Amino acid sequence: MIGLMDFILPQASTSATQVDFLIELIFVIVGVWFILAEGVLFYLIFRFRKKEGVKAQYITGEKHEENKWVHIPHNLILVFDVIIIIFAIKIWYGVKQHLPAPDETIRVIGQQWAWTFVHPGKDKILGTDDDVAKVDELRLKVGTTYHFQLTSKDVLHSFSIPAFRLKQDAIPGRIITGWFKPTKTGEYDFQCAEICGIGHGIMQAKVFVENEADHNKWLEGQKEHIVLPDFFPAAPMNPTIAAAPN
Ligand SMILES: [Cu+2]
Secondary structure, three states: OOOHHHHHOOOOEHHHHHHHHHHHHHHHHHHHHHHHHHHHHHHHHHHOOOOOOOOOOOOOOOOHHHHHHHHHHHHHHHHHHHHHHHHHHHHHHHHHOOOOOOOEEEEEEEEOOEEEEEEOOOOOOOOOOOOEEEEOEEEEEOOOOEEEEEEEOOOOEEEEEHHHOEEEEEOEOOOEEEEEOEOOOEEEEEEOOOOOOOOHHHOEEEEEEEOHHHHHHHHHOOOOOOOOOOOOOOOOOOHHHHHOOO
16 A cells, blocks of 8 residues: 555565555554644644643543544544454455365474474475475475475474465464465565474574576576475374374
8 A cells, every 4th residue: 555564574475465554554443543633632632732721621421512523533444444344254264264276285394493394396286206395495486386284393484475465373283274375586584483492592594585597596406306205195293183083
Protein backbone atom coordinates (compact mmCIF):
# COMPACT_ATOMS: atom_id res chain seq x y z
CA MET A 1 0.00 0.00 0.00
CA ILE A 2 2.45 2.65 1.11
CA GLY A 3 5.60 0.56 0.82
CA LEU A 4 6.62 1.41 4.35
CA MET A 5 7.22 -2.18 5.41
CA ASP A 6 9.15 -3.02 2.26
CA PHE A 7 11.45 -0.16 3.18
CA ILE A 8 11.98 -1.58 6.68
CA LEU A 9 12.39 -5.21 5.59
CA PRO A 10 12.30 -6.44 1.97
CA GLN A 11 9.07 -8.14 0.94
CA ALA A 12 10.38 -11.27 -0.74
CA SER A 13 7.31 -13.49 -0.96
CA THR A 14 3.66 -13.25 -1.95
CA SER A 15 2.60 -13.56 1.69
CA ALA A 16 4.92 -10.72 2.67
CA THR A 17 2.97 -8.15 0.66
CA GLN A 18 -0.32 -9.40 2.08
CA VAL A 19 0.80 -9.51 5.69
CA ASP A 20 2.32 -6.05 5.29
CA PHE A 21 -0.89 -4.74 3.75
CA LEU A 22 -2.59 -5.60 7.05
CA ILE A 23 0.11 -3.91 9.12
CA GLU A 24 -0.08 -0.80 6.96
CA LEU A 25 -3.88 -0.78 7.05
CA ILE A 26 -3.82 -0.86 10.85
CA PHE A 27 -1.06 1.76 10.89
CA VAL A 28 -3.09 4.14 8.71
CA ILE A 29 -6.37 3.66 10.61
CA VAL A 30 -4.74 4.00 14.01
CA GLY A 31 -2.57 6.86 12.73
CA VAL A 32 -5.54 8.93 11.54
CA TRP A 33 -7.34 8.45 14.85
CA PHE A 34 -4.19 9.23 16.79
CA ILE A 35 -3.66 12.54 15.00
CA LEU A 36 -7.36 13.39 15.31
CA ALA A 37 -7.50 12.58 19.03
CA GLU A 38 -4.27 14.40 19.84
CA GLY A 39 -5.45 17.37 17.74
CA VAL A 40 -8.70 17.62 19.70
CA LEU A 41 -6.82 17.18 22.98
CA PHE A 42 -4.35 19.98 22.27
CA TYR A 43 -7.07 22.22 20.86
CA LEU A 44 -9.15 21.82 24.04
CA ILE A 45 -6.14 22.32 26.28
CA PHE A 46 -5.43 25.59 24.48
CA ARG A 47 -9.06 26.71 24.08
CA PHE A 48 -9.97 26.15 27.73
CA ARG A 49 -6.72 27.19 29.30
CA LYS A 50 -6.65 29.11 32.55
CA LYS A 51 -8.42 32.47 32.34
CA GLU A 52 -8.93 35.19 34.88
CA GLY A 53 -12.34 35.01 36.52
CA VAL A 54 -13.28 31.62 35.04
CA LYS A 55 -13.65 28.78 37.49
CA ALA A 56 -12.80 25.20 36.54
CA GLN A 57 -15.69 22.74 36.32
CA TYR A 58 -15.75 19.15 37.37
CA ILE A 59 -17.46 17.03 34.66
CA THR A 60 -18.37 13.44 35.51
CA GLY A 61 -19.27 12.37 31.94
CA GLU A 62 -22.59 10.84 33.02
CA LYS A 63 -24.93 13.02 30.97
CA HIS A 64 -25.87 11.91 27.49
CA GLU A 65 -24.42 14.96 25.72
CA GLU A 66 -21.18 14.33 27.58
CA ASN A 67 -20.75 10.61 27.03
CA LYS A 68 -21.61 10.78 23.32
CA TRP A 69 -18.06 12.07 22.98
CA VAL A 70 -17.06 8.56 23.94
CA HIS A 71 -19.78 6.56 22.18
CA ILE A 72 -19.69 8.10 18.73
CA PRO A 73 -15.91 7.70 18.14
CA HIS A 74 -16.10 4.28 19.78
CA ASN A 75 -18.78 3.07 17.34
CA LEU A 76 -16.84 4.49 14.41
CA ILE A 77 -13.77 2.59 15.56
CA LEU A 78 -15.86 -0.61 15.67
CA VAL A 79 -16.56 -0.15 11.96
CA PHE A 80 -12.82 0.02 11.30
CA ASP A 81 -12.31 -3.04 13.50
CA VAL A 82 -14.68 -5.00 11.28
CA ILE A 83 -12.76 -3.89 8.18
CA ILE A 84 -9.48 -5.06 9.76
CA ILE A 85 -10.99 -8.39 10.87
CA ILE A 86 -12.36 -9.11 7.36
CA PHE A 87 -8.96 -8.49 5.74
CA ALA A 88 -7.16 -10.40 8.53
CA ILE A 89 -9.29 -13.52 8.09
CA LYS A 90 -8.94 -13.39 4.31
CA ILE A 91 -5.14 -13.08 4.49
CA TRP A 92 -4.74 -15.62 7.30
CA TYR A 93 -6.76 -18.10 5.28
CA GLY A 94 -4.60 -17.54 2.19
CA VAL A 95 -1.30 -17.76 4.04
CA LYS A 96 -1.96 -20.45 6.65
CA GLN A 97 -5.18 -22.33 5.96
CA HIS A 98 -4.88 -23.10 2.31
CA LEU A 99 -2.22 -24.80 0.17
CA PRO A 100 -1.86 -23.72 -3.45
CA ALA A 101 -0.60 -26.40 -5.83
CA PRO A 102 3.19 -26.65 -5.44
CA ASP A 103 5.84 -26.44 -8.15
CA GLU A 104 8.32 -28.03 -5.77
CA THR A 105 8.44 -29.45 -2.25
CA ILE A 106 11.31 -29.12 0.20
CA ARG A 107 11.95 -30.62 3.62
CA VAL A 108 13.07 -28.63 6.59
CA ILE A 109 14.47 -30.32 9.67
CA GLY A 110 15.38 -28.45 12.81
CA GLN A 111 17.70 -29.79 15.46
CA GLN A 112 19.82 -28.37 18.24
CA TRP A 113 21.23 -26.14 16.67
CA ALA A 114 21.10 -26.28 12.94
CA TRP A 115 18.70 -26.55 10.05
CA THR A 116 18.82 -29.17 7.35
CA PHE A 117 17.13 -28.37 4.08
CA VAL A 118 16.41 -31.13 1.61
CA HIS A 119 15.99 -29.92 -1.96
CA PRO A 120 14.39 -32.33 -4.43
CA GLY A 121 17.21 -32.08 -7.00
CA LYS A 122 16.85 -32.12 -10.75
CA ASP A 123 13.97 -34.58 -10.91
CA LYS A 124 11.97 -32.28 -8.58
CA ILE A 125 10.90 -35.31 -6.58
CA LEU A 126 11.78 -35.75 -2.93
CA GLY A 127 13.04 -39.02 -1.55
CA THR A 128 15.09 -39.88 -4.63
CA ASP A 129 18.85 -40.29 -5.02
CA ASP A 130 19.44 -36.82 -6.41
CA ASP A 131 18.02 -35.03 -3.36
CA VAL A 132 20.35 -32.33 -2.17
CA ALA A 133 20.57 -31.83 1.58
CA LYS A 134 22.24 -28.69 2.87
CA VAL A 135 22.93 -27.51 6.36
CA ASP A 136 21.96 -23.90 7.10
CA GLU A 137 21.61 -23.13 3.42
CA LEU A 138 18.30 -23.02 1.58
CA ARG A 139 18.32 -22.48 -2.18
CA LEU A 140 15.12 -21.38 -3.84
CA LYS A 141 14.04 -20.39 -7.29
CA VAL A 142 12.21 -17.09 -7.64
CA GLY A 143 8.54 -17.23 -8.67
CA THR A 144 8.20 -20.88 -7.63
CA THR A 145 5.47 -22.09 -5.29
CA TYR A 146 7.08 -24.26 -2.62
CA HIS A 147 5.52 -26.57 -0.15
CA PHE A 148 7.63 -27.30 2.88
CA GLN A 149 7.47 -30.34 5.12
CA LEU A 150 8.74 -29.23 8.46
CA THR A 151 9.81 -31.26 11.44
CA SER A 152 12.28 -31.33 14.31
CA LYS A 153 14.67 -34.01 15.51
CA ASP A 154 14.62 -33.02 19.16
CA VAL A 155 12.80 -30.05 20.69
CA LEU A 156 10.52 -27.26 19.46
CA HIS A 157 12.09 -24.97 16.90
CA SER A 158 10.54 -22.38 14.64
CA PHE A 159 11.06 -21.94 10.96
CA SER A 160 11.19 -18.21 10.37
CA ILE A 161 12.09 -16.19 7.30
CA PRO A 162 11.30 -12.56 8.14
CA ALA A 163 11.61 -11.37 4.52
CA PHE A 164 8.89 -13.89 3.59
CA ARG A 165 6.84 -12.92 6.70
CA LEU A 166 6.76 -16.63 7.36
CA LYS A 167 6.90 -18.38 10.70
CA GLN A 168 5.94 -21.89 11.67
CA ASP A 169 6.83 -23.97 14.71
CA ALA A 170 8.67 -27.23 14.09
CA ILE A 171 7.46 -30.02 16.36
CA PRO A 172 9.28 -33.33 16.92
CA GLY A 173 7.22 -36.30 15.73
CA ARG A 174 5.03 -34.18 13.51
CA ILE A 175 5.41 -33.11 9.90
CA ILE A 176 3.84 -29.75 9.26
CA THR A 177 3.18 -28.68 5.72
CA GLY A 178 3.01 -25.08 4.61
CA TRP A 179 3.79 -23.03 1.55
CA PHE A 180 5.50 -19.90 0.31
CA LYS A 181 6.37 -18.30 -3.00
CA PRO A 182 9.53 -16.18 -3.19
CA THR A 183 9.12 -13.12 -5.39
CA LYS A 184 12.46 -11.34 -5.14
CA THR A 185 15.96 -12.65 -5.74
CA GLY A 186 18.49 -12.04 -3.00
CA GLU A 187 19.98 -13.36 0.18
CA TYR A 188 17.76 -13.47 3.25
CA ASP A 189 18.08 -14.39 6.89
CA PHE A 190 16.55 -17.45 8.40
CA GLN A 191 16.45 -17.64 12.16
CA CYS A 192 15.09 -20.14 14.63
CA ALA A 193 12.27 -18.28 16.35
CA GLU A 194 11.58 -20.59 19.26
CA ILE A 195 13.87 -20.73 22.27
CA CYS A 196 15.36 -24.20 21.91
CA GLY A 197 18.41 -24.35 24.14
CA ILE A 198 21.72 -22.63 24.69
CA GLY A 199 22.55 -22.47 20.96
CA HIS A 200 19.20 -20.96 19.93
CA GLY A 201 20.72 -17.59 19.12
CA ILE A 202 23.16 -19.04 16.63
CA MET A 203 20.59 -21.32 15.02
CA GLN A 204 20.40 -19.37 11.83
CA ALA A 205 20.64 -20.08 8.16
CA LYS A 206 20.81 -18.28 4.82
CA VAL A 207 18.12 -18.31 2.21
CA PHE A 208 19.18 -17.68 -1.38
CA VAL A 209 16.45 -16.80 -3.83
CA GLU A 210 17.89 -17.18 -7.30
CA ASN A 211 16.71 -16.90 -10.88
CA GLU A 212 16.33 -20.11 -12.81
CA ALA A 213 19.76 -20.01 -14.49
CA ASP A 214 21.64 -19.41 -11.23
CA HIS A 215 19.61 -22.02 -9.43
CA ASN A 216 20.30 -24.66 -12.07
CA LYS A 217 23.99 -23.78 -12.03
CA TRP A 218 24.05 -24.32 -8.28
CA LEU A 219 22.21 -27.60 -8.65
CA GLU A 220 24.69 -28.69 -11.34
CA GLY A 221 27.54 -28.11 -8.89
CA GLN A 222 26.03 -30.39 -6.22
CA LYS A 223 28.07 -33.46 -7.00
CA GLU A 224 27.98 -35.22 -3.69
CA HIS A 225 24.41 -35.65 -2.74
CA ILE A 226 23.85 -36.26 0.90
CA VAL A 227 21.03 -38.68 1.33
CA LEU A 228 19.53 -38.35 4.75
CA PRO A 229 18.09 -41.13 6.83
CA ASP A 230 14.40 -41.32 6.12
CA PHE A 231 12.55 -38.97 8.43
CA PHE A 232 9.50 -38.96 6.27
CA PRO A 233 7.24 -40.47 7.31
CA ALA A 234 8.78 -39.64 10.63
CA ALA A 235 9.75 -42.51 12.87
CA PRO A 236 8.74 -41.83 16.48
CA MET A 237 11.57 -39.63 17.63
CA ASN A 238 10.95 -39.94 21.31
CA PRO A 239 10.51 -43.59 22.37
CA THR A 240 8.91 -42.67 25.69
CA ILE A 241 6.15 -40.74 23.98
CA ALA A 242 5.74 -43.42 21.32
CA ALA A 243 5.33 -46.15 23.94
CA ALA A 244 2.67 -44.25 25.86
CA PRO A 245 -0.92 -45.27 25.09
CA ASN A 246 -2.92 -42.71 23.10
CU1 LIG B 1 15.86 -23.78 17.44
